[in-house]
Amino acid sequence: MTLSELVEASGVPARTIRFYISRGLMSGPLKAGRGxxxxxxxxxxxxxxxxxxxxxxxxxxMAPLLEPAAAATETASVAWRHYAxxxxxxxxxxxxxxxxxxxxxxxxIDEFARRIQTSGQGPEEE
Amino acid sequence: MSTTASFFAPRIGATGxxxxxxxxxxxxxxxxxxxxxxxTVQHVFRSEEKQPIEVIYAFPLPRxxxxxxxxxxxxGFEVDSELRPMEEAVRRYEEGIAQGSLAAMARNYGDxxxxxxVGNVRxxxxxxxxxxxMAGAEPRDDGFRFxxxxxxxxxxxxxxxxxxxxxxxxxxxxxDRFGDVILPRWRADASGLHEVGFDLSLLNPAPVDEIGSPxxxxxxxxxxxxxxxxxxxxxxxxxxxxxxKFKDTRPQVIAGPVGDGKRAFAAIVPSTxxxxxxxxxxxxxxxxxxxxxxxxxxxxxxxxxxLACLALLTPEDYFTVVAFDDxxxxxxxxxxxxxxxxxxxAAKFLRKVDARGGTELARxxxxxxxxxxxxxxxxxxxxxxxxxxxxxxAKARSAGVRISCLGIGAASQDRFLTLLGRExxxxxxxxxxxxxxxxxxxxxxxxxxSPVASGLKAGQxxxxxxxxxxxxxxxxxxxxxxxxxxxxxxxxxxxxxxxIPDGDAETGATVRLLQGARLITDWESRYPAEAATGALxxxxxxxxxxxxxxxxxxxxxxxxxxALVAVVKRxxxxxxxxxxTRVVPVGVPQDMAFxxxxxxxxxxxxxxxxxxxxxxxxxxxTGGRPLMPTVVPSAAKAPGGGLPAPPKPxxxxxxxxxxxxxxxGMPGRDDSAxxxxxxxxxxxxxxxxxxxxxxxxxxxxxxxxxxxxxxxGLRAKDQELVDRAIHAAAGLQP
Numbered sequence: 001m002t003l004s005e006l007v008e009a010s011g012v013p014a015r016t017i018r019f020y021i022s023r024g025l026m027s028g029p030l031k032a033g034r035g036x037x038x039x040x041x042x043x044x045x046x047x048x049x050x051x052x053x054x055x056x057x058x059x060x061x062m063a064p065l066l067e068p069a070a071a072a073t074e075t076a077s078v079a080w081r082h083y084a085x086x087x088x089x090x091x092x093x094x095x096x097x098x099x100x101x102x103x104x105x106x107x108x109i110d111e112f113a114r115r116i117q118t119s120g121q122g123p124e125e126e
Numbered sequence: 127m128s129t130t131a132s133f134f135a136p137r138i139g140a141t142g143x144x145x146x147x148x149x150x151x152x153x154x155x156x157x158x159x160x161x162x163x164x165x166t167v168q169h170v171f172r173s174e175e176k177q178p179i180e181v182i183y184a185f186p187l188p189r190x191x192x193x194x195x196x197x198x199x200x201x202g203f204e205v206d207s208e209l210r211p212m213e214e215a216v217r218r219y220e221e222g223i224a225q226g227s228l229a230a231m232a233r234n235y236g237d238x239x240x241x242x243x244v245g246n247v248r249x250x251x252x253x254x255x256x257x258x259x260m261a262g263a264e265p266r267d268d269g270f271r272f273x274x275x276x277x278x279x280x281x282x283x284x285x286x287x288x289x290x291x292x293x294x295x296x297x298x299x300x301x302d303r304f305g306d307v308i309l310p311r312w313r314a315d316a317s318g319l320h321e322v323g324f325d326l327s328l329l330n331p332a333p334v335d336e337i338g339s340p341x342x343x344x345x346x347x348x349x350x351x352x353x354x355x356x357x358x359x360x361x362x363x364x365x366x367x368x369x370x371k372f373k374d375t376r377p378q379v380i381a382g383p384v385g386d387g388k389r390a391f392a393a394i395v396p397s398t399x400x401x402x403x404x405x406x407x408x409x410x411x412x413x414x415x416x417x418x419x420x421x422x423x424x425x426x427x428x429x430x431x432x433l434a435c436l437a438l439l440t441p442e443d444y445f446t447v448v449a450f451d452d453x454x455x456x457x458x459x460x461x462x463x464x465x466x467x468x469x470x471x472a473a474k475f476l477r478k479v480d481a482r483g484g485t486e487l488a489r490x491x492x493x494x495x496x497x498x499x500x501x502x503x504x505x506x507x508x509x510x511x512x513x514x515x516x517x518x519x520a521k522a523r524s525a526g527v528r529i530s531c532l533g534i535g536a537a538s539q540d541r542f543l544t545l546l547g548r549e550x551x552x553x554x555x556x557x558x559x560x561x562x563x564x565x566x567x568x569x570x571x572x573x574x575x576s577p578v579a580s581g582l583k584a585g586q587x588x589x590x591x592x593x594x595x596x597x598x599x600x601x602x603x604x605x606x607x608x609x610x611x612x613x614x615x616x617x618x619x620x621x622x623x624x625x626i627p628d629g630d631a632e633t634g635a636t637v638r639l640l641q642g643a644r645l646i647t648d649w650e651s652r653y654p655a656e657a658a659t660g661a662l663x664x665x666x667x668x669x670x671x672x673x674x675x676x677x678x679x680x681x682x683x684x685x686x687x688x689a690l691v692a693v694v695k696r697x698x699x700x701x702x703x704x705x706x707t708r709v710v711p712v713g714v715p716q717d718m719a720f721x722x723x724x725x726x727x728x729x730x731x732x733x734x735x736x737x738x739x740x741x742x743x744x745x746x747x748t749g750g751r752p753l754m755p756t757v758v759p760s761a762a763k764a765p766g767g768g769l770p771a772p773p774k775p776x777x778x779x780x781x782x783x784x785x786x787x788x789x790x791g792m793p794g795r796d797d798s799a800x801x802x803x804x805x806x807x808x809x810x811x812x813x814x815x816x817x818x819x820x821x822x823x824x825x826x827x828x829x830x831x832x833x834x835x836x837x838x839g840l841r842a843k844d845q846e847l848v849d850r851a852i853h854a855a856a857g858l859q860p
Contacts, residue, residue: 019707022707033703034702057287060296
């Protein structure tokens with residue numbers, strides 16, 4: 001689901017969701033950029049935060065309580081980009097990185113590809 | 127960035143290391159007049175991070191204030207905000223963020239809190255937001271006081287949660303009652319935070335006698351037309367407080383054309399224009415805030431001030447003393463006559479009142495109102511540090527008593543206490559902990575009780591309606607738009623007509639905006655109580671919301687129903703990029719101990735609910751409750767130097783005032799001794815600048831002099847002393 005769909009489903013404003021992500025209370029969307037995607041796990045996490053708030057917990061108090069669930073969510077749902085540099089080399093890069101980090105890694109892959117490939121072709125993304 | 131190295135690069139005081147601040151500068155400019163101010167606040171945001179950021183700056187509105195507009199500028203762009211209904215503003219802001227554009231929104235919440243949010247500030251980018259604010263001033267008969275908040279007081283609510291994270295304090299309010307407002311983090315040491323300062327022009331319609339500030343070191347230029355911060359910069363840990371005193375007391379009207387052959391005007395009519403006060407027996411409840419935040423000098427001063435005020439009571443008056451934190455304690459279960467015996471009993475009660483617990487203000491004044499049985503005055507001494515003020519105001523309106531407030535604090539709750547006073551027919555003052563709280567209390571008390579005029583009426587061009595009663599020392603301020611050449615004010619037994627000057631268009635526009643800000647503030651305070659859920663309350667909420675939309679649209683000012691928003695499309699915007707949130711921290715208000723609210727700085731994460739509160743003064747821990755701030759005398763030298771240390775709470779005059787007998791004289795074994803003691807007391811007051819007509823102790827001096835004048839059959843030597851005292855008290859009249 002999109003951020004606006006997550007907002008509608010949870011009743012939590014978008015700015016607050018970004019605030020929670022920045023504080024590490026929930027993971028970011030599955031993909032960066034236009035296709036940013038949120039899952040039912042994000043919705044569940046927001047409901048859990050609301051529930052803990054209703055119990056009187058502060059955000060800083062609930063962070064350690066939420067951490068295991070956050071890690072599990074990331075492992076289960078994170079998307080990866082595959083760069084096949086040849087029959088014998090495949091590189092995987094997380095798809096939800098920020099654009100500057102994606103550019104940095106892409107440049108490194110290009111450099112790596114040039115070194116290992118004799119045909120002079122760049123890497124192909126699957 | 128060489129251009130910003132000295133200007134935009136704060137450093138940590140202890141280490142000298144540069145600090146990465148999302149907001150680097152807050153600078154106040156604009157024009158201040160006795161009727162209000164038109165301000166422009168410059169906020170400089172900069173990202174030193176590797177990803178885009180969304181910066182949230184939370185601040186309280188001054189009294190009678192509203193946001194007018196903002197302009198957002200940066201490299202190659204300059205965009206003005208638009209005023210939009212709240213939902214639409216939020217939607218536009220979020221669309222801007224989703225598109226990767228720079229987006230900014232200024233949004234009002236309850237309690238006069240504002241979140242200024244600027245999203246998608248790119249790495250290395252500097253963005254400046256110039257926010258225009260219309261704000262009220264506190265007019266007095268002989269001048270005015272202007273306050274602007276540079277920080278936010280950590281306040282109390284029974285459902286508030288507090289925590290310490292990385293040495294910074296956090297408060298969280300339940301979203302079902304307070305919406306998605308985000309509060310700042312508080313730092314014990316504000317020296318590493320954004321720099322603040324001011325450069326203001328003053329519009330003084332009368333010759334100025336004195337300009338001063340109890341909060342900051344100031345430089346006055348151009349013969350009093352300009353006031354600026356004396357040092358290069360300051361820190362965000364206290365309000366700016368400016369006092370302007372005029373050479374004389376007279377009505378003032380400022381005005382200007384606003385189209386259609388009409389003029390917008392604001393008129394200040396001093397209380398002295400309404401005649402003399404008629405003496406009548408008082409029914410009064412002294413209501414003392416004994417919450418933890420009053421600890422130290424404020425509660426000592428407040429106690430002593432109440433004793434001095436008690437000395438003004440006569441046996442015909444009836445009074446009580448009520449102390450509150452999260453519990454209420456009464457001196458007696460009914461009103462007592464103002465005789466010596468009951469005053470002594472009140473003194474004994476007060477000696478046992480120390481600071482503790484939270485600030486359940488409504489419980490306090492409702493208990494006082496029950497004692498007064500719906501008729502009389504509540505004289506409240508408080509720091510006013512509470513959230514959920516709309517709920518408290520609703521209860522105050524229905525309590526049926528006048529509440530006059532003396533606020534105490536370095537960070538302003540001025541807006542709330544002004545409303546609490548005005549909406550109940552009382553008056554209010556707000557002082558900093560570094561001023562004489564006791565003197566201010568005595569001064570305010572001298573104004574409370576019988577009004578100098580009642581039943582005020584003004585023409586239908588005046589909005590909002592004028593106050594119903596006028597009290598000594600506090601002028602009447604009215605706003606209006608008219609096609610007439612004068613504004614007429616009537617009251618029981620009198621009337622006055624003030625000519626309206628032509629003025630210029632800029633003044634007319636400013637006055638009209640101040641009128642709008644005042645109306646919006648009044649209506650924002652009228653939302654139904656937060657717990658109200660019935661159909662009647664829902665209808666009332668809708669009515670208030672509709673009126674606020676109408677006012678916002680008419681005056682072009684933001685309110686709880688309409689917000690300011692701007693979106694800037696820049697080359698290279700990346701849709702879908704998720705900015706990191708950064709909340710701008712502020713300093714714990716000067717003279718307030720960080721540990722009394724949040725626990726020791728640098729302590730590991732601690733959190734607790736805020737209520738109910740006990741007597742503990744130790745830092746809170748998980749599951750604990752006592753989280754209200756404590757005011758303590760500070761040994762730290764104020765930035766810029768030259769500011770006075772917190773005053774000593776008690777001096778000889780206050781003790782002297784507390785000794786007045788119900789007949790107005792000083793105690794003594796016989797008439798001769800009483801005459802001598804009374805005359806000597808008068809001379810001491812006069813020597814300190816208090817006469818029958820001026821100074822905080824003017825009422826005391828008046829009663830002492832009346833006692834002396836009534837004496838007969840004195841020995842020649844005593845009579846000579848009495849005559850000298852009477853002459854001195856009268857001879858210093860202005």
